[in-house]
Amino acid sequence: MLHLARVFSSPFSLLLIFSHCVLNPRNFSPIAVSAVMAMDPVRVLVTGAAGQIGYALVPMVARGAMLGPDQPVILHMLDIPPAAEALEGVKMELIDAAFPLLKGVVATTDVVAACTGVNVAVMVGGFPRKEGMERKDVMSKNVSIYKSQASALEKHAAANCKVLVVANPANTNALILKEFAPSIPEKNITCLTRLDHNRALGQISERLKVHVSDVRNVIIWGNHSSTQYPDVSHATVKTQGGEKPARELVANVEWLQGEFIQTVQQRGAAIIKARKLSSALSAASSACDHIRDWVLGTPEGTWVSMGVYSDGSYNVPAGLIYSFPVTCRDGEWSIVQGLTIDEFSRKKLDATAEELTEEKALAYSCLS
Structure with a gap:
């Protein structure tokens, strides 16, 4: 108790x-x-x-x-x-x-x-x-x-x-x-980067024709913008034979490093083109997901993406609000540590950090 x-x-x-x-x-x-x-x-x-x-x-x-x-x-x-x-x-x-x-x-x-x-x-x-x-x-x-x-x-x-x-x-x-x-x-x-996180889950589930709840541990790195990096390097999918790496099941590196990333990055624009209005229902639902997991905790073995204050993890400059994989417990979030970052991912993490650094400078210039 x-x-x-x-x-x-x-x-x-x-x-x-x-x-x-x-x-x-x-x-x-x-x-x-x-x-x-x-x-x-x-x-x-x-x-x-x-x-x-x-x-x-x-x-x-x-x-x-x-x-x-x-x-x-x-x-x-x-x-x-x-x-x-x-x-x-x-x-x-x-x-x-x-x-x-x-x-x-x-x-x-x-x-x-x-x-x-x-x-x-x-x-x-x-x-x-x-x-x-x-x-x-x-x-x-x-x-x-x-x-x-x-x-x-x-x-x-x-x-x-x-x-x-x-x-x-x-x-x-x-x-x-x-x-x-x-x-x-x-x-x-x-x-909020949970909307992008959920979009990434949705794209993998659609590609593999599995339920979205069977996909977990995608990551959104960086900015909530077109430079964000949707990463499936550590994502898994529940199958009848147990959990398997999403990359192994998709078995198409070109799609994962190309169309998949671009679809998630540009999803907001695609919805505006289709609806003539920006995302609302999905954004609202993702905001609920974000707060619920933050307050009540993430399931064991599962992380989510949140834009949080960088402490320098993964060589991301400290002092930015940057999207990381996090777990939540007792109303507190913690950045998931120790994940392997390959060369492709490193470039993506750095590019979105650079954009956020530029945005920060622009915002601070508006204060003077």
Whole structure:
């Protein structure tokens, strides 16, 4: 049984008790059950909540897809003043849906009200690049947005708030947020590359005609951009004869080092071309996956991809928000260590790190 002093030490403690007992039935006890029954709601902030991704995400959170089927939530939804009426409509729909886990909704255009007391912050709102805009103009807009929101989170969010940045450029937006929220632990600020990770799983499952749940341990390295490196060097596939390396089953190096990588890198653009709108449903689902695994833990022997603050692992420059393979336990992530990096992969890791270094310099130039 988990130690009670530890049980009540964080906003997610009761959630961790529940998962601990469900995953390990021998840990079951009446004390744990009563703790679960008394779960306090977790406050989840979604910025840009009236937008496409936000509209797809908030019902998933309210239904339990992010924090589990027994964890009550209070949704904090933030958007800009021109979207206030649409945001109110989203709130009405959430009420009308009568989600049993939804214990309250805050819909606001006030960043302070939105950030007050939140345990999880999913930063979906950002300034998209428009036709004719220079890259630095877009970066400058997002630096301003994330500087302001970082300040509000630092002053008003719960002490151990976990932050996921979704809005592009996600890695660099997360870095700016970290810069202006120094009291939030750097391990609590992440960006979304789980969408790319899931896309890579999907491509391998389609190629091999297996269920996506039978594929695991792909990796997304680097930036959430067209320089990202989807890597299957360590991926495995469950077969009737046991787990086998994905590379062995695909048996086509040219496809793995060419079309596969390009398909994952360009998937967002392909969806825009097909829908005339950017990815929303898949982005929202991946955001739930990211937070759920971070809070409840990754399955034994499985890693996922998260954009996290680099500590120099795999010779990636420290000080970047870079996507690594990670495992999660007790609400903390750890970079998977000791993986072999071949020459092809090394070049890919370095190329995406170079782009992130350039983005970082551009973002910091917008601060001066």
